[in-house]
Amino acid sequence: MNEYSTISDGDSQHSEERDLLDRIASQECEALTELYRRYYGRLFKFVYRMTGSHSVADELVNDVMLIVWKGASSFRGDSKVSTWIFGIAYRQSLKRLSKKQLSVVADSDPDNFASGEGRNLEQEDWVRFGLDALPPVQRLTICLVFYVGLSYEEIAKVTGCPVNTVKTRMFHARKKMKERLEDSANAAHKGRGVQ
């Protein structure tokens, strides 16, 4: 592990989950329930970050698991089970976002940041403020990298994009975040100057 990484993301559960998928492919409801319980928390957080709505996130997790139920027999095993499931979640979230234009949890009013009122902002709050400025595709890619912990090849598989597109999305996401953070920092600085 390098000095920047904080969580190791070993997938020792893979063979167990593979067995569960085989049982789901044979229409065993108990196996589906087991997989659902294992993934619910992670999937919920992943889709919640995209939609900002508890009810929509809950609905999306169910949609994802229903697709797993119907498609378990088509899982070819050339990726981890988690990669396959998060790939489904990625596509469902994008579909939902493009239909309804839901936005991420928006506690990111720039005025609050400029005036510093009411909140003692830590570094991570600033980062989240930057994340909120990103278009859905870039936010989803960031979640796949840091929340799900996928490699760039896995993300390319999940999203159906060339590896270079995945890398470019991250490059542009960082550029946009930095710009937004710099703008807010300048605004905050000016605000303090006036007072």
Add this chain to the structure above:
Amino acid sequence: MNNLQSSEHRSIDELLPWYVNNTLDDRERVRVERHLKTCATCQENAQLWSQVQSAVRRDSPVPFVPEPNDSALLDAVEKDGRRWYADGARAPYLVAASVLLVITAAVFFTVGSRVTPETPTQFETVTSESADPMVQYIIEMRFKKSATPEQRRGILDTLGNVTLNTPVDAELLTLHLGAGSLPELQARIDDARALPHVIDVRIVAVHLPVD
């Protein structure tokens, strides 16, 4: 920095998110670590990605995660199964209905096309192979000559994430714009039309990516 160093820098910079999430292979990791020792920009970028990782992995942005409730899922599974079963039982009726539908459609298109004037499509549809799964709209935009490049850029920003195909100071700008839905895009365009310095904005084509 010479060209070779610059291309190495760019290539390392692109790997940083995966250096931080610890999924690079050993060879790439060693390459990144060697570069990080001497590149302050990449150190700063790795630090930013590390903060993004902590922010994304921390639970606080999700107020609470409800307990998994599998009953809704099992209901959906059951309904799905029942639907398939019912479809099987009703198969003869479905076949008859499909045949009737095909005949009706054939009659409608044969007779209807003679009496109904052709409705022009609102705008052209173009397709191309694209890595980006989002539908893009191709927009033409005309500014007043007095509009400065900064004013133009400011107005373009209000439309969203645009990709310009022409210089920003061109008389007629062409741009690509991703949007969730046509009504939502039209609302944004209506707003842009009302802005100072803008003469007209219109959608000329919709670009559909194909695999």
